[in-house]
Amino acid sequence: MRPSTPAEGTQPWAPLDKNPARYVPKPFIEVEQLSLHYGQKPAFHDVTVSINKGCITALVGPSGCGKTSFLTSLNRLTDLIPGCRVSGRIRLDGLDLLAPNTDVIRLRRRIGMIFQKPNPFPLSIRKNLEFPLREHGLRDREQIAITIETVLRDVGLWDEVKDRLNAPALALSGGQQQRLCMARALALSPEALLMDEPCSALDPLSSGVVEDLIVGLRNHYTILIVTHNLAQARRIADYAALFWVQNGSGQLIETGTAKQIFEKPRDPLTAAYVSGMRG
Amino acid sequence: MVKTLERNLDGRELFASILVWSAAALVTATFCWFLGDIIWHGLSQISWTFLTAPPRNAGREGGIGPILVSTALILGVCLAVSLPIGVGTAVLLAEFTTDASLFGRLTRRSLDVLSGVPSIVFGLFGNAVFCKMLGLGFSILSGGLTLACMVLPILIRSTEEGFRAVPAGYRLSAAALGLSRTTTLFHLLLPAAVPGLLVGLVLGVGRATAETAALIFTSGYVDRMPESLLDSGRALSIHIFDLSMNVSGGDANAYASALVLVAFLLLINGTASWLAEHWLHRRIVTI
Amino acid sequence: MSRWPTDRLLLWLLRGVAAIAGAIVLLIVTFLVMEALPVLRHVGVARFFTDPSWHPTEGFYNLTPMLWGTLFAMVGSVLIATPLGILSAVFCHYYAPPVIARPYRRLIELLSGIPSVVYGFWGLVVLVPLIGAIHPPGPSLLAGIVILTIMILPTIALMADASLANVPQQYLRGAAALGLPRWATVRGVVFPAAKSGLFTGVILEAGRAIGETMAILMVCGNVVQTPHSLFDPMRTLTANIALEMAYALGDHRAALFVSGLVLMGMIAALVGAADWISRGRIYG
Secondary structure, eight states, rough: OOOHHHHHOOOOOOOGGTTTTTTOEEEEEEEEEEEETTTTTHHHEEEEEETTOEEEEEEEEOTTHHHHHHHHHHHHGGGGSEEEEEEEEEEETTTTTTTTOOHHHHHHHEEHHHHHHHOSSSSSSHHHHHHHHTTTOOHHHHHHHHHHHHHHTTOOHHHHHHTTTSSGGSSOHHHHHHHHHHHHHHTTTSEEEEEEEETTSSSSOOOOOOOOHHOOOTTTTTEEESOOOOHHHHHHHHHHEEEETTEEEEEEEEEHHHHHHSSSSSSSHHHHHTTTTOO | OOOOOOOOOHHHHHHHHHHHHOOOOOHHHHHHHHHHHHHHHHHOOOOOOHSSSSSSSGGTOOHHHHHHHHHHHHHHHHHHHHHHHHHHHHHIIIIIOTTHHHHHHHHHHHHHHHHHSSSHHHHHHHIIIIIIIIOOOSSHHHHHHHHHHHHHHHHHHHHHHHEEEEEETHHHHHHHHOOOOHHIIIIIIIIHHHHHHHHHHHHHHHHHOOOOOOTTTTOOOOOOOOOOOOOOOHHHHHHHHHHHHTSSOOHHHHHHHHHHHHHHHHHHHHHHHHIIIIIIIIIOOOO | OSSHHHHHHHHHHHHHHHHOOOHHHHHHHHHHHHHHEEEEEEEEOHHHHSSSSEEGGGGGEEOHHHHHHHHHHHHHHHHHHHHHHHHHHHHHIIIHHHHHHHHHHHHHHHHHSHHHHHHHHHHHIHHHHHHHSSSSSSSSSHHHHHHHHHHHHHHHEEEEEEEETTOOOHHHHHHHHTTOOHHHIIIIHHHHHHHHHHHHHHHHHHHHHOOOOOOHHEEEEEEOOOOOOSOBOOOOOHHHHHHHHOOOOHHHHHHHHHHHHHHHHHHHHHHHHHHHHHHTTTOO
């Protein structure tokens, strides 16, 4: 089994830019000229970016630039929206995700998603975690119990809920619900996590807890996080990408390491946005 | 952790698909069989003569003219009585009571219970009160009054919805202009709530026309053309019942009458649905 | 309170009207009780369940064969209509393409307005001979169950449809993001979320099944006996009232009012049980 937190088995996080020799960036998700249309309306256009394995990449930019649409196209959740068309290429570890015969269900096991508003199922805490596991083939009750405990420890919920696993998940606080949703996604052992503003619906205290959790997941998971909160992006991101609305649809303006985007941006728009002059 | 995806998951999904589609197919087939049968056997009998001539030979021959008239009269009585009471109650519940008021809660509760009362019990009630106690005997009036009691909950619920759909802004602006509540009601709110009212009206008509059990002991069986509201009159639903159960060889005309009744009701309920969707912008469930 | 005198007048007028509407239920119960009292006094309550049979002309008032008839017909039809109705709603929401789902839903909506006498008529001329060919006679508990099922199906289907429509989108997206296939999502997420609406639908359809008169009257054969097999003819409480009210006098007539009260009691018990069960369960 994999170690549950960096503190327990691996080296603590060190800023990537300070130890370039230790970490070799390897592209995990490669996006080429991706465009998305809702009917006739374009959400974003011609986005090309490479997401590196084991790193936290932040997607920043004002609302309405297509960041969330971009995120949901990566795990093909856009298939559920009627009238939505995606064109371009997405490769996950070499696999073409937009090919018609892609097993979408298997894909969504490899890429997990956390939504802006916590959405635990209207079931007990245990069932929230057990149900997806069973559906994906894990039947051994002991294994399930071990998995549930492990992921709940990983998200720091175990001590809070271990005595009431059969209580309804909807009775938990907002922060706890979001952490439960993260545990639910982690239980399936994904390789990447897509997070759509996971802290924006939470109070500052819970927000901090969830943020620490996300940082703790680095190296074990590839994380793509959409955030409005520039301070948060500065704190936790290894890489960043700026989206902006131009010519009526979202565009990717600049992408690079966090240090570069926030301290030495190349594009004047990026400079204006990260310094708070625009946005 | 989970490293393998068992293939039998596909089997379960496939089975579920088959189950769901089969259920839908079974339901569709049954209803088509039913409707098809009625239309097939009933259509050949329908003609203008059928719709206007009186029944002969206990209904085996002739038409349903007087019966349609009786039905219309019973409906008329029902609406004449239930509309004022229904609209008044709906106005009170929507505009003049708060959610906490005891009177409002009691009234709503009793209307809820009323909507669950079986139609035969309404028949018993109508018989005891209108026929016996008020001395109206088996008459169109008794039948209409009984149906009015049945139809009230539907009418009130829908009219109340209509009032609730009126934007709060109307009432606030009227109050700010110093208008009396009576004026506000009659000149602003009532016209705006008309869609809800109409939907309730149409639904009520549909429910009343379909009713049989409540009419058997209140409006009677006589199939002549009624001469006054105190005359006994036979409603269309009763006619179908009589022809099929008590008159041998009455099946052909029963089919035709059933087709007329079904066609009328489909029209009515279809209108109610359309009104609700386009005027009230919400879907109603005509259970 | 407003200064305008017309307002006060209007308020009292409306209150009066609402009081009339609210009083009807009370009146119904009162009149039922009043009409039933004579026989209850002569005969007592116990005999309605212990007399040798239902033969009012000879002074026997046992309601139990008809109670069983009502119960069997209700349970049988609810057991068949509920899964069919819920699956229909699932079909409309999650399996059917919109071009099929919309007419299907319309079909069920239109059919919910068809009067019971027409269903009964069709049952009488088509279903009963069919059953009679398999196992004579035709009029039977089975015919009653089939017709009742057809009649209450729209009730549960439409309630289920409305409940499924109210399931929050975020549950569906969350399930999709977890790679859960369609039926798993319906079974594991949608049904728990729609639980209370589905439950209400079942209660409504059961109430409708208990109260149904005409169709059951026309296809069940109307023999007063406790049915021992699906093919036995039988009579329900409602059919009993409809059949005998026309010529009943005195104690017989009062006894029919007693059965009316029993019907009201059954429905009240149903609604009460529903309230009690749902009290603890809604957030479960």
